Amino acid sequence: MKSKTISKNEIKIKKSHLFIKSLDLIKSNPGKIGLMILFDVLFFVSFFSMKIIFDYLNKILGVPNSGAEIFVRIIFFLIYFLALLIAYSFFKYSILDFIKSLFEESQFSLKKFGQFYLLNAIIAGIFIIMIILLNFLLYSINEEYRPFIFILIGTPCLLFSYIFVNISHALFYRGHSIKDSPKKSFTITFTKIKIYREIILVIILFALFLSFLLFGAGYLIQIVASRNFSLYLRIYSYFTLASIISLYTVLYLVILINRISFYAIIMNDKSE
Numbered sequence: 001m002k003s004k005t006i007s008k009n010e011i012k013i014k015k016s017h018l019f020i021k022s023l024d025l026i027k028s029n030p031g032k033i034g035l036m037i038l039f040d041v042l043f044f045v046s047f048f049s050m051k052i053i054f055d056y057l058n059k060i061l062g063v064p065n066s067g068a069e070i071f072v073r074i075i076f077f078l079i080y081f082l083a084l085l086i087a088y089s090f091f092k093y094s095i096l097d098f099i100k101s102l103f104e105e106s107q108f109s110l111k112k113f114g115q116f117y118l119l120n121a122i123i124a125g126i127f128i129i130m131i132i133l134l135n136f137l138l139y140s141i142n143e144e145y146r147p148f149i150f151i152l153i154g155t156p157c158l159l160f161s162y163i164f165v166n167i168s169h170a171l172f173y174r175g176h177s178i179k180d181s182p183k184k185s186f187t188i189t190f191t192k193i194k195i196y197r198e199i200i201l202v203i204i205l206f207a208l209f210l211s212f213l214l215f216g217a218g219y220l221i222q223i224v225a226s227r228n229f230s231l232y233l234r235i236y237s238y239f240t241l242a243s244i245i246s247l248y249t250v251l252y253l254v255i256l257i258n259r260i261s262f263y264a265i266i267m268n269d270k271s272e
Contacts (some may be wrong), residue, residue: 019202022260025102036098036256043091047084054080085124089117096173099263112172119178123165126182130157159200164189166262174266188265199258206254214243 026033057076064070093116100106134153138146168185176184193200 018261018264019199019257022257022264025260026257029102032098032101033256036095036259039091039094039098040252043087046087046091050080050083050087081124082121085120086117089113089120092116092120092169093173095259096169096263099260100173102260103263103267115178116169116172119168119172119181122178123168123182127161130161159203160189163199163262166259167266170263170266173263199261202254202258206250210247210250214247 061069061073061076064073090113093110093113094108097106097108134150134157137153138150141149164182164185167188168181171184172178172181
């Protein structure tokens with residue numbers, strides 16, 4: 001059992017609401033949060049850059065016409081996937097160090113980056129298997145029921161996958177092994193729901209509030225500009241752009257706050 005120094009921030013997290021205190025940590029550490037946002041931006045830049053290169057090379061390769069060409073295409077997809085995973089792992093690994101520094105002294109090191117990459121490869125493999133099984137399930141039922149079954153099963157799976165990944169990463173960065181991190185994360189995700197129910201509630205409330213806001217704004221635009229079709233199209237185009245920007249901005253802020261909350265959960269987990 002590792003001996004740990006309990007920081008002031010950890011004590012504050014214990015004594016009040018997880019989400020609110022995570023938000024307070026963001027407000028009181030603008031420099032570190034700015035670096036986290038910068039690294040997220042750099043990840044998306046690298047992601048889209050690799051996608052452009054991949055699409056270009058994919059167009060050059062064309063449609064495979066033989067077994068050898070199909071094999072080459074599979075290798076090509078595999079290299080692309082592993083390259084994306086390297087980029088994701090590096091930036092997430094760096095962000096985890098920024099998060100750790102909000103709670104305690106932290107010295108950045110890439111010593112365990114290879115293991116972190118392997119952990120993400122294992123998690124990705126688990127998700128691929130889950131997606132394949134879900135597809136088999138959907139194709140085994142009538143087409144008219146597929147959207148409802150997908151929402152019924154896909155929504156909780158997506159939510160728990162999000163929790164599972166973040167807790168696994170936090171556990172690994174706190175010193176757990178590749179083997180123990182997903183195992184313990186699975187246990188926490190499905191047996192200690194009270195620990196992170198505030199995070200789930202925030203996500204649900206965010207989704208409901210944003211849906212209500214966008215629906216109400218769209219309905220208001222329809223009433224105001226319905227008699228002038230050109231005006232309606234112009235306003236609706238601005239509304240669509242503003243809705244997309246607002247959606248992704250608020251969603252990113254929720255994810256940013258939740259990252260800190262997940263790390264706080266692991267720091268305060270007595271069974272660690």
